Amino acid sequence: MKIRAAVLEKIGAAAPYAQSLPLRVQEVELDPPGPGEVLVRIRAAGLCHSDLSVINGSRPRPTPMVLGHESAGEVVEVANDVRDLRPGDRVVLVFVPSCGGCVPCAEGRPALCEPGAVSNTAGTLLSGERRLHIGETRLNHHTGVSCFAEYAVVSRRSCVKLEADISFAEAALFGCAVLTGVGAVINTARVQAGSTVAVLGLGGVGLNALLAAVASGAREIVAIDLNEDKLALARELGATMTVNASDEGAATAIRTATHGGVDYAFEMAGSIKAMELAYLITRRGGTTITAGLPSPEHKFSFSPVSLVGEERTLRGSYIGSSVPVRDIARYVDLYQRGKLPVNRLMGEQIGLADINAGFDRLATGHSLRDVVVF
Ligand SMILES: NC(=O)c1ccc[n+]([C@@H]2O[C@H](COP(=O)([O-])OP(=O)(O)OC[C@H]3O[C@@H](n4cnc5c(N)ncnc54)[C@H](O)[C@@H]3O)[C@@H](O)[C@H]2O)c1
Ligand SMILES: [Zn+2]
Ligand SMILES: [Zn+2]
Incomplete structure (x- = not known):
């Protein structure tokens, strides 16, 4: 045809x-x-x-x-x-x-x-x-x-x-942005209620991670972007602190406010700069997760001694480590109940x-x- x-x-x-x-x-x-x-x-x-x-x-x-x-x-x-x-x-x-x-x-x-x-x-x-x-x-x-x-x-x-009665435009988002952003929080990181989270990059993927952090009961949620409108939206959606990544003292401000860094930092911008900041603001014993897909030529470097001496975890998350048949229905249900x-x-x-x-x-x-x- x-x-x-x-x-x-x-x-x-x-x-x-x-x-x-x-x-x-x-x-x-x-x-x-x-x-x-x-x-x-x-x-x-x-x-x-x-x-x-x-x-x-x-x-x-x-x-x-x-x-x-x-x-x-x-x-x-x-x-x-x-x-x-x-x-x-x-x-x-x-x-x-x-x-x-x-x-x-x-x-x-x-x-x-x-x-x-x-x-x-x-x-x-x-x-x-x-x-x-x-x-x-x-x-x-x-x-x-x-x-x-x-x-x-x-x-x-x-x-x-x-199965659910939602519009096609709403449903489309569940195919990538929701599966990826929500899945990174729920499946890859398994964020627990009471933990502290940072999301870097507030596009379709990052904003979904933010919503999932709220739904998971994260105590503190730091939203980070270069764009002030995105930061304002993040506050409306439940971020407890917002930071412009271009601010000189961004890392220090976040580390101070979160007493040494967050339990989980999610890099959702697809940028090495965001990845570096995500690693810097992860606390000792914490986990840095990235769903970003920068060019294969771009490299991120970190000191292995921090990984070892601070028992850090660095993880990738592809399609939010999802089982789509299970997760799309779950996330649509959470959406319909107003929780996502x-x-x-x-x-x-x-x-x-x-x-x-x-x-x-x-x-x-x-x-x-x-x-x-x-
Ligand atoms: N892992 C997966 O399965 C998967 C799925 C979909 C998308 N992705 C990737 O996730 C990333 C985000 O996708 P999207 O569609 O949400 O993108 P988007 O362009 O809608 O959003 C990216 C956001 O990051 C912000 N940003 C850029 N540089 C930044 C920095 N240094 N610090 C903080 N914020 C910064 C931008 O202002 C923007 O708000 C892309 O790399 C995309 O390819 C991965
Ligand atoms: Zn996509
Ligand atoms: Zn297979």
Whole structure:
């Protein structure tokens, strides 16, 4: 079938993107689903910094590629062998398909699915196939999702059925920002009530970590960003202290206020500077967690003696160490009960034609989670 999709032809276009137009909204061909696959009508797709990192080259992926990895939509058609989804079902798409059979999947760590990582890096679906093309030119899939498009063919294993009655725009956020930010707090760190937390970088991911820290009963929550509007929002959402990362004395002020640092510092900015600050403000015996995805060329250094002498922990968190089938339903439930007000992080709802300008706004650090609605 012919669909409209936002195609990234090559990486590294100069900003502003509203002028250089790295994403070309054009007509592309979408082949029908193969075995184990599903055709989804995309209804909402969020703009995440990880998309921006593909556009600007910090997260290299094969091109041409139909971008987008955070979305919700409606099942239109399923392959014969897919028996647990039907046309009309609503789904949230997850940006790592989990095969269910590899060692990480068997260990309950589907975020680390090995075939999922291979197909995501190659730009294919979990099957190894590409279903998108323009004439003879095959287009790559973005993390098996490619949701900046009217329709997507995805693996069944990229879909989580959505039972709750929430809007598609709300549901889309659960596919990346919520899974990643909330999961980092609940699954990766297992923050306990009464502990102290810092969140560095208050985008879609970091603000979700903040909400999860509030929901988990953290006693003190330090929110850190470069942007004063984000800090003001963080205070409304439950931060007990806000700090502008550009302040000279930021680290000292936080260490003083928290009596030597926080139990858990979450780096959610994707920046080495934020990572360094996160490590500095983690207390003796504390844990520094990062969900940021800076360019692979950027390095972070620390002194191993602090790791040892202070019994520190440094951890990465991918998709919030989530089990998406379990966690999306849980987080949606918390949202509906008012305990995780993720709607407060929603930015503008835009059309596919305005997607490049949306990425300009994201690059400034000012926008909240903008969502393309179809
Ligand atoms: N681990 C995962 O599974 C996963 C999933 C999604 C996104 N990510 C990554 O998480 C990061 C955040 O994504 P997002 O979509 O929320 O981004 P975003 O652009 O919406 O937000 C980033 C925020 O960090 C702030 N910031 C920038 N430099 C800072 C600094 N030095 N100190 C403090 N704050 C700073 C910006 O002002 C902005 O508010 C990105 O690196 C993204 O690629 C990881
Ligand atoms: Zn994302
Ligand atoms: Zn697997």
